[in-house]
Amino acid sequence: MSDQAEKLRKMLMEKYSKTARTIAVVSGKGGVGKSNITVNSAISIAQRGKKVLVFDFDIGMGNIDVLLGIDSQNNISNYIKNNLSINDIVYTGPYNISYISAGNGFAEVLELDQTSIRRLLAELEDLQHLYDFIIFDMGAGATKTNLQVLLSVEDIIVITTPEPTSITDAYSMMKYISINAPENNLFLICNRSEREKEGKLTLERLQSAMKKFLNKDIHSLGILPEDSHVRKAVIRQEPFYSEFPHSPISAKLEQIVQNYLGENKKYDLSQTNHFIRKLRSFFER
Numbered sequence: 001m002s003d004q005a006e007k008l009r010k011m012l013m014e015k016y017s018k019t020a021r022t023i024a025v026v027s028g029k030g031g032v033g034k035s036n037i038t039v040n041s042a043i044s045i046a047q048r049g050k051k052v053l054v055f056d057f058d059i060g061m062g063n064i065d066v067l068l069g070i071d072s073q074n075n076i077s078n079y080i081k082n083n084l085s086i087n088d089i090v091y092t093g094p095y096n097i098s099y100i101s102a103g104n105g106f107a108e109v110l111e112l113d114q115t116s117i118r119r120l121l122a123e124l125e126d127l128q129h130l131y132d133f134i135i136f137d138m139g140a141g142a143t144k145t146n147l148q149v150l151l152s153v154e155d156i157i158v159i160t161t162p163e164p165t166s167i168t169d170a171y172s173m174m175k176y177i178s179i180n181a182p183e184n185n186l187f188l189i190c191n192r193s194e195r196e197k198e199g200k201l202t203l204e205r206l207q208s209a210m211k212k213f214l215n216k217d218i219h220s221l222g223i224l225p226e227d228s229h230v231r232k233a234v235i236r237q238e239p240f241y242s243e244f245p246h247s248p249i250s251a252k253l254e255q256i257v258q259n260y261l262g263e264n265k266k267y268d269l270s271q272t273n274h275f276i277r278k279l280r281s282f283f284e285r
C-alpha cells in the first residue's frame with residue numbers, strides 16, 4: 001500500500017470505528033489470580049456481545065495458553081524475532097475472545113527493543129479499532145516495558161488477597177501508579193477471600209489508605225471467594241467461568257464484571273483514548 005493509501009485507511013478506520021478501552025490487570029505480589037481473573041472476565045465481557053482481546057504481557061512466562069488449553073504457535077517473542085505481523089499472533093480463541101500469547105520458556109524472556117516497540121505500537125493502534133476492550137495481563141515482573149504499558153492504559157485493575165503481604169504490595173503498586181499516572185482509573189478486587197467480611201475489610205483498608213495518604217479514590221469492584229473450582233478448572237485447562245458457571249466464584253465474577261462495565265460507562269466519552277499517544281511519549285523520551 002502506498003503511504004497515502006495507508007494514511008487514508010488509518011483515517012477512515014479511526015473515524016468510523018470504535019477505539020478499544022485499555023485495561024491492565026496487575027498486582028503487587030505474584031500468584032494472586034491475575035491471569036485467571038483476566039481470562040474469565042474477558043469471557044464474561046465477550047458474552048455481553050463485546051469484542052475483547054486479551055494480551056498476555058507476561059512475556060516469556062505467559063500462561064494464558066495453559067489456562068485456555070491452547071498450544072499457540074506464534075507469540076509476542078516470535079513477533080519480535082521473526083518480524084511477524086500482529087495479525088499473525090492474534091488468536092481467535094475459544095469463548096469468543098481473541099488473545100495474544102506471551103510465549104513460554106525462560107529462553108524467550110526479553111525486553112522489547114526500540115524498533116519492535118515502535119512496530120508494536122503502530123500495529124496496536126490499528127488493533128484498537130477492532131476491539132471494544134484490550135486487557136493486558138501484566139504478570140509479576142516489573143520491567144520497564146511493563147510499567148510503561150501499565151501507566152498508559154485507562155483502567156488499572158489491581159488484584160489483592162486478604163493476606164497482609166499481598167495488601168502491602170498492592171498498596172505499594174497503587175501508590176506507584178497514582179504518583180506516576182494520576183489520571184488513570186484504579187479499580188480493586190480482593191481474590192481468595194475465605195469470608196465475605198475478610199474481603200470487605202481488605203478493600204476498605206486499601207481504599208481508605210489510598211484516600212488518606214494519596215488523596216486518590218479507588219473503585220472497589222468486589223470480592224472473589226476462595227473456591228476449589230478455580231484449581232479444578234486450571235487442571236482441566238478450562239476457564240472456571242465456562243466450566244463451572246454455577247460455582248460461587250463465577251457468580252461473583254459476574255457481579256464484578258457488571259460493576260466494572262457500569263463504572264466504565266461513566267468515563268467512556270469523557271476520557272477519549274490516549275493509550276497509544278501515552279505509550280509513544282514514554283518510548284520516545
Ligand SMILES: Nc1ncnc2c1ncn2[C@@H]1O[C@H](COP(=O)(O)OP(=O)(O)OP(=O)(O)O)[C@@H](O)[C@H]1O
Pocket residue numbers: 027029030031032033034035036037058139140191192193224225226227228230231234249
Ligand atoms: N479464588 C481462588 N480460589 C482458589 N484458588 C485460586 C483462586 N484464585 C487463584 N487461585 C489459585 O492460584 C493460582 C494462581 O493463579 P493465577 O495464575 O491466576 O495468578 P497470577 O496472579 O496470574 O500469577 P502470576 O503472578 O504468576 O502471573 C491458580 O492456579 C489457582 O490454583
Ligand SMILES: [Mg+2]
Pocket residue numbers: 034035036058063137139140
Ligand atoms: Mg499470571
